[in-house]
Amino acid sequence: MKDYWEKLPDFLQNPDPSIYRSNNYTYVDFETTNIDKGDPNNPSNSIVLAVWIIGADHPGSQGKPVLKARWGNEFELEELVRDIEQSDYFSAHNAKFEYGWLKRCGLDTPNHLAWCTQVGEYVLAGNRKWGQMCSLEKALQSRKMGGKDSHVGKLMKNGVCPSEMPKSWLKKYGKIDVLKGHDLMLRQRREIFKEGLHKTFFTHMLFTPVLNAIESVGMCLDKDRVTAVHKKFADELRGYARELDEITGGINTGSPKQMAHFLYREMKFAIPKDHRGKELLNKPSEDWPDGVPHTNADAIAKLKGRTKKQKRFLEIVAKHNKLKAAMSKSLDKFLDCVNETEDGILYANLNQTRTVTHRLSSTGKHYKAQFQNFDRRFKPLFKARNSGWLVGEADEGQLEYRVAVYLGQDKAGLYDITHGVDAHGFTASIIFKEEWEACGGDRKTPEGKRARTASKAHTFKPLYGGHSGTPRQVAYYDAFREKHQGISNAQKQWISEVYRNKRLTMETGLVFYWDDARLNRNGKLIRPDGRPVDQSVCNTPVQYLATGEIVPVSVVYLFHLMRAANMESFLVNTVHDSAIAEINPTEKELFNKISVLSMEDIIYWYLKTMYDIDFNVPLEAEVEVETHWADNPDWQKEYLAA
């Protein structure tokens, strides 16, 4: 492993944000053809114009910044590539985009650090919404640095391809863009260092080229499996749809309006209530002045059928709606993809600057399948694109729980983690006391298994400030707080801090703000949209440290170590607490080893080195490698059996 480590770029062996104080940089902006917003992964796109500035301390400049512009495609930009290779880092607004193009220009992108001004805006924003639409334009405006050349900008917005514009206009636009972007970078750099955000910013920037690499390869569907499962679901759906039509007379069960009318007026079901006896209602409409009763799966599960017809209806309507959703949100698209494309590969954008907790989000490209919420049942529809290869998944077990235990220095939690105590068993022993005691707390018995499974939904709810429910559930939430006093005290402290200062500073330097929240009559702090602040304050530090720092860092090192080891295997996705890869079978053991190293020891080391955090709670990587993503015999039996 040591050999591989020593092949890593220096900014990973010795991560140090002070490299950004250097004025040996290259600020770059491309004007490209405009298919899919200039997506560098689309081979039909090309660069039209490159404009860049080398910084004052660049070997090619004589003590002051130099502006350069070149017409031409990605094969004619050797000078730009050379300038970046001689820089300590390059800079751009939305550097993930430039990484994609620079790769096409021949730059070995993962070895080059960037300063992305869009990520800079996002880090400065913390969790504030305006940070999530951090266009260059907005960033300039908020600093009163003026806008961009609006004339050419308008043409671009209206779909005119830069390759069709008069060269003089485009060049002027490109130069202004780069000059202003460069000014923004310098100004933002002062702000980020002054606010103490440089460490987390640096960490964010390690992730950017890795995200570009991951999203550019996509995920590969297994045509045979997709076809078979699609048919199975379509057949089942048709049967249910016909039966439902007969019962309802042909209403659309996916329409909350039609369903509410049918359930609560026509069939005269009582409107279901929550544990407090309060009716479950959505916003009022013309037909329902008190609120439209819920028609979702939870509400339907609470209804009691009396007649045979009613019973059958309740039995199948939720199943039907679920099947319909599975078809429209997954299987139809998967089938289109395997039928319409040669290789059956799905692509998505991995968005680094969208979420309030600084975890990733993703947006599906052509087939609109986002990479963070694939239905678990359909993961085994993904295979490796090379024949004989495997799909591996490495995930951080119980990550958010362990992070909460760390943040609260929670003794009971640490004991349970180090001794392998089952958290759901504790939940079951309270919420399902009788059943649990009857089976002696043995989760292998049918009763024990049932109680434990039903408990899972409640176990970690208190981690995020949840406290209400049935008397049994409330008893568990109380018991959790009593048991995990470290976590409870940390939560109380965060909440009181936010009530005092409307902000919370993480150990990494990142600041979260609730400054638009207002006190209500009961002295509760409420966000502008009406939701309370307390729970989000409990959630934010945990979700951020776990999925906004720890997993990104582990994925970064996993990616680079795989490269350093000259592995043919490659990463294809990352989902909050996991990384997914296509694996050459000869590299299976190595993938396993590198995953564990990246998700455990390297994290402790990085958090200490970068943030002086002593992460004294063990992390545990779990690695699975199969022919398909999350594949197993039970799944095959259920979904592929003839």
Place this chain on the structure above:
DNA sequence: AGCGTTAGCGCG
């Protein structure tokens, strides 16, 4: 026809 909003539901 196109837009934004709502309900519902998938993921961690």
Place this chain on the structure above:
DNA sequence: AAAGCGCGCTAACGCT
């Protein structure tokens, strides 16, 4: 008045 958190996508719906 009370409410576990964070996302993106579809269909329905109401509006222009």
